[in-house]
Amino acid sequence: MANPMPLQISRPTISSSHEQEAVLVLELNQSVPTDTHGALSSNQQSIQPQRITTRSQSGIHKCNPKYALHVDIDHSLVEPTCYSQAFKQHEWRNAMVQEFNALQRCGTWKLVPYHPQMNLLPNKWVFKLKQRADGSIERYKARLVANGFHQKPGIDYTESFSPVVKHSTIRLVLSLAVSKQCPIRQLDVQNAFLHGFLNEDVYMRQPAGFVDEQYPNYVCKLQWSIYGLKQAHRAWFHRFSEFLLQLGFEASTCDYSLFVYNHKVQYMNDQMHLSQAKYALDLLKHTNFLDAKPISTLVPCGQKLSAYDGEPHDSPDLYRSVVGALQYLTITRPDLSYAVNQVCQFMHSPTTTHWTVVKRILRYVKATYNHGLLYKPGLSHITAFSDADYAGNPDTRHSTRGFCIYFSSNLVSWSSKKHKTVSRSSFEAEYRQLAYTAAELSWLKSLFRDLKLHLFVRPFGATISRPLP
Template identity: 45%
Template structure:
């Protein structure tokens, strides 16, 4: 399945180059897969052979729904056909296929049985659609408007992507349609505790709702930190955790029309990296956070608790820096696969002077030997010129982004649909 970052990157490129986005749907996708293994099944009721008794079985040549081999068989069949059309598989994302010729470039995204096509040649796109329709039973849905819960609307300045319908359905599902909206997804500087209050009586419901909220992060970086906190208590949720999740849902209810506006911007990657040193009161581990922009379009954001306790703020910030550098290297590989040049090296903004010094200073001090792997990883890319690291003061960052250490607030305020 295609990665969410790849989807957002394609949206940003489509807005930049004014490419059209076409959508196809494969009918009964798993029935197209050809099995490489020997698989047998009992004769289905109502279709038993007249000439053979019931103890005979059927040998399958193609996959069926329910077989564990079905997804792989379908993917192999579809991939092999695209390769015969001249497509190449991206090294960074196996669900992204690129066809480049003297006539132009076509990009294809595959998500199980949903296909998105875009590129700089309408003729090539139509030829690919014709070839796919001949080989597979497909339905051409025309211009992309709805994909995996994403609503795509087209403006004079680019694309506006939101999840309004998906959010409203979730709020109705949990019975909060009459609740009062909240102005923020969580209380400022409030952290959830693992043993705060009484256990929740229905942990399965909690896991289901939080799992669905993770999918809302496709277009809502403003809830990333709040959802990240809620995900840490899946095994034993407390009533206080449920209250925090309800606050997220009430916030989404009042901001269901918010989304991301992808606009034409220079092809320049810049990111913000940060960490809250020993910020988790439960285990005193730090949380790394970052956001990556293509121009001013956010294409990747994430929060992740660090695996070990950081002994210094420099270590916590440098681990966040290393994670951001790894993601930027992956995005650069995507651009290389698509044969799209970047105008300059990616840039990381960090508010920790010591962490920046480590990325450029070849002298390795005894106090920082325990982060040697991350040091060499970032340092190597800075030396080669693949990456730039610059300082942004905490004062400036806090003025522009009030809760500076929450990566979700690094993104500019979500746009109303009317503002798009």
């Protein structure tokens, strides 16, 4: 008896129409063998099309429970990415109206006819939920931003540099305020960048949703600065600094963002706690480490990271993003400085071993997310500590330096970095680090002078402390 031929099964074809029947078809690659009488053999049965009845044909329209996933999303808590999305929600519409009215009150632009020689800048609406320290929503914020990357140097901007305050300056001023029993106030200038003067002719399209009905083809000639321009930061800084100088403030020569006004104040509070607890929790939530197991130590004792440890990380962008966020967290977390400095050295080519250390740092942050700096009043004196890890880098044999400087009992400045050159001995590494610390102390001394604080400072000296053998 001839061997039965193999069957070829075609893909099931299901019609989308309810009137047609869905049929599963089995096709033979050739005719089915028969016996000598022309009938089908005993092990070969006639194959009939099998009818499949769908749920919709049976009148069943209820979803299968295992596929019934429904998520309620509060769209008012989602930041829109464009004007068309924001226009559908009244909270964001009100925010855009408030921003546009503020621009009109400031006289930010005037409408002029378009000329082909103009370098016309596009713009877009940017939406942001402004939250309080506890995470609750303070207000819905809409901002009209010019696309400054279309600007051309020498045509609609010249210089764009603007100074930024140093973190050490902020911590020192806060420590002084606590020690000298001075009140502390935090101010927010609404629409700050809209108050800067412009010395160039800058033209921009009319914003989406607010095109003038009488002059729809006109463009905006900016008379004041606006967010997104390359010179916006510089224009605002010049306007604000001139205002403070007119009030009698004096600009610091050590930090251009510090202005001092001598005035007697009364005692307000006796201590201050600086932390980034909400930022730390947001970072843990973003990296899915909010439910991770916390640990009490950052880096295992004696661990030295090398560029050749582990396999290349499959997502280097994620590595750079998380490490960059950890860098910002070190503003109030000196305990993270050394570990974050170590993982920052492999941004160009992270490996799985480096990522393991980053995850360990995140677990440590989970255990200590509410840690920070506690400033208390005390005696006005400065104490500095420095140290160096001789040839600690296993790849280049560079040393790692670190220092911390206290004003009274308050930590105001610290650093953990790799030496730029290779030291030939542990003494040379310590000596180089002592020079870096002395430079920071000299800068702080000048800053005290700008603050009109006269502290008795003895000539710089160092006392070597080492553990007993």
